[in-house]
Amino acid sequence: MKKILVALLLLSVLLVGCSQQTQEAKPTPASTMTPSATPAATETPTSTEKILIGFSESKTGKYNAESKEQTNGFLLWMEDVNANGGIYVKDLGKKVKVGYVSYDDESSGERVQQIYAKLISEDKADLLISPYSSGLTASAAIIAEQYGKVMVATGAASDNIFNKGYRHVFQLYTPSSRYLTSAIDLLAAKFPDAKKVAIVYENSKFAKSVAEATKKYAEAKGFDVVLYEAYEPGTTDFTSFINKIQAANPDAIVGGGHFADGETFAKQIFEKKVKIKLLSLLVAPAVPEFSEIGDAALYVTGPSQWEPQAKYTKGAAEKMGVEFFGPTVEEFVAKYKAKYGYEPGYHAAGGYAAGLILQKAIEDAGTLDSEKIRTALENMKVMTFFGYLEFEKGDYYGRQVGHDMVIIQWQKTGEELKKEVVWPEAGASSEVVAYDEKY
């Protein structure tokens, strides 16, 4: 009896092990395409009935909140483009509808690699969109480049995804080197007595690159960086950290990481009644759910890739001498609200823009050939509701060079917390308020 049990156990272990094996065998490229140099002449979609776009979503794990928004945006775009009959492909002389394949990456880099390899080789995705976050996108980029598939990177701001010599990855977001520099500009312009800045950031790829760039920029502008420290991803207890910050007595705190830790950090700063003029955190304040921490959110600022109050219009495009493509800001916001019931944040806008930019690239290229689409993206100069988009060539091939950040602040109108754009002054909807005004 015991022997049968042992045998059954071994069998089940083997079966589990085997299924893991087939998963892990995939990433080794048995690809018929060599990266970049040779044009993918044999690249035709397996079915001209649908353009298949593949990506991974963080349905679970720490990036869940932001990833959901990003996917929402993409799905709205897909709905819009299919309602119109699809994307017009000149080579095929007709409009082709868009379909998608996605899997849950559990906010894990290893899962991302398995998934993107699967999307390319098994699901035969024509084009790819990145997961959310620089870390996961860096993992996906390796696979996309290996197989020579075009991937639009949205939700990924890290600069050093783009100095690896990739030729197939294109960034939508403003890169991290330009993320918090506007916060420093805001501080200098609106709080001239402020001299000391504390830079406190999540020890992750994205936040680190932002922090490094911000430190350089702040010091160059004459600020005294009194604290420059990282906290581990997943930290929930910032007590000792905040004590340290208070000991350094800064006028402003900038940094943070992603949503979960940013939200907790903002809450604990409020609980500790820290007195500063400016609190500028990455990601978290720009996400609509940030207001769930109530008064702790008041007067918190953050850089945002996009806001519903943004002034990206056809008129602005004309002034720049470029084309305006896709819905206007108002149209996008209205459609998103109608479909999901709340106002979109920049993650959703990025998701929509990812689909939009692929659509423009396909229309420009006139074909579904990867290399021609890649060339179309390379040469693209377009204004969209998301902002002006242009990709870098050269050392940082694919990095976004046209798009700019805005700074938002949570302010109260009556009893309701609302996001207002406070920087740049040209696009501002409200004046910035000092953080310690709330006490």
Added chain:
Amino acid sequence: MINADVLIDSVISGLLLGLVYGLAAIGLNLIWGVMKVINLSHGAFIALGMFSVWILYTSFGIFPYIGIVLVLGLGLILGIITYFGALHRVIDAPELSTLLATFSVSLIIIGLGTFIFKTNPKALDFSMGSIEAGSIVILGTKVATGIIAIIFTALLYAFLYRTRPGKAIRAVSMNRTAAELMGINSSLILALSFGIGISLAMVAGALIATIFPFTILSGGGYELKSFVICVLGGLGSPIGALVGGITLGLIESVVTLGIQTSFVPVLEFALLVVILIVKPSGLLGGK
């Protein structure tokens, strides 16, 4: 550069947090001391405690500090079930067997928990205001947590030294065979002590949940700290665990002011090694 206010703030925070760490460690301490079992499911039960109080609060609207009493009862039941399910048959086997048994319980709990709750951080939207003195601000929930930790330690002490089952537990931990000869049903006593250990872990988790956000994986960090505290404070002594907890909390809080935050765990575990070398029975351990 470090002014007195910030230092006092750090000390108080460290003290209050340390009391919670201590409470978490007491459970581990008891099980280790009584049964010579290294409970690797300690962290999983802490996380379970966090979720229990969260479910009680969000789904049933039960005030967290009342919910904690319910969590205590739940922990006792779960602990006894776990004992008879996973440990009873291997309790006399070498330590590795019991270690593996508790480890598998941990995997089961975390696996099920991840499946049910996913890994998105949850938080208890609950506030008790704060106490202010000058520029020092102490969260009400932290103060309550510290007080409750002390109460539970006192209760445990009273239980172990003033009641019959408590004395039976101490007897079994000294010499199981002799205790059996005295007519004590050692299996039931072991189950009881495991149950108490688990319930304390769950209560600690519940208290932590009132202060910080958590996921099913949050228990791991506290489990590690509990091990350090048990060694620091000495085995078998609940007061020792509390003292160890306070020491650790203070170190974490005050030392952070001087060095890089990421070096604090290095310091904690270096301290563990030093204690193991210099005084392996811990600060208050006597054996």
